Amino acid sequence: MVVQSSESLYSNVITEPPLEGKTQAVHTGRSIHQEQMLAVRRNVLDAGIAMRIASLFTVLSDPTRLQVVYALLRAESGELCVSDLAKGLGRDDTTISHQLRVLRNQQIVAMRKFGRIVYYRLVDEHIRLLLELGITHTTEATHSSSTKETEELA
Secondary structure: OOOOOHHHHHHOEEEEEEEOOEEEEEEOOEEEEHHHHHHHHHOOOOHHHHHHHHHHHHHHOOHHHHHHHHHHHHOOOOEEEHHHHHHHHOOOHHHHHHHHHHHHHOOOEEEEEEOOEEEEEEOOHHHHHHHHHHHHHHHHHHHHHHHHHHHHHO
């Protein structure tokens, strides 16, 4: 097996004539479109922002936390206490409290105390939109997959 260094790999650049007004470079069998590459470089997502978004999605990737967020999204009053969430989701208070703490640390939920009872609510509309878009996307993806399978069987 011959291993080629990245320097020698990119030293073999061949510039082909433009395709439909676009320059194209070929690197050992790979085609690179200069304009698209430059557009990507101009529009790179800031690394700090990318980390914060990834952290948000990581927090939302837990099924129990998603159920908590969804319950808060659908709550008539817009807020629920730990005990009601725990009983409604079939979990214990400790588990729900822990999940709410994680959500609060990520500024997804906010709390207010009324005596000894703590109520939680979604922080803002963005979280509602993310969850609703996620639900819509997965429902459509499931529907389109089953439609595609039905068409293939026919």
